[in-house]
Amino acid sequence: MHSLIFDCPRTGQAIDSAINTDIEAIAGFCDLRVDVTCPHCGRQHRLPIKRGYFVPFASTAPARQLRQPHASEATNHSPR
Numbered sequence: 001m002h003s004l005i006f007d008c009p010r011t012g013q014a015i016d017s018a019i020n021t022d023i024e025a026i027a028g029f030c031d032l033r034v035d036v037t038c039p040h041c042g043r044q045h046r047l048p049i050k051r052g053y054f055v056p057f058a059s060t061a062p063a064r065q066l067r068q069p070h071a072s073e074a075t076n077h078s079p080r
């Protein structure tokens, strides 16, 4: 799955269209225009799908931080 992202024609910032689809599934609709409400300039943009771009729809999962195991402490400093 991919998210369809547009660039705001006024501010150039990315707008998430909330359309999640596969590139193959939407390939036949690239001339279709969608209305997106822009969070950046507050307007509604009617943009053709071919103006958008896809990003992998994976960012909803929280990034899991790998815990680094503490390799045996207190053996690193050499006593004299």
Ligand SMILES: [Zn+2]
Pocket: 008, 009, 010, 011, 038, 039, 040, 041, 042, 043, 045
């Ligand atoms: Zn905008």
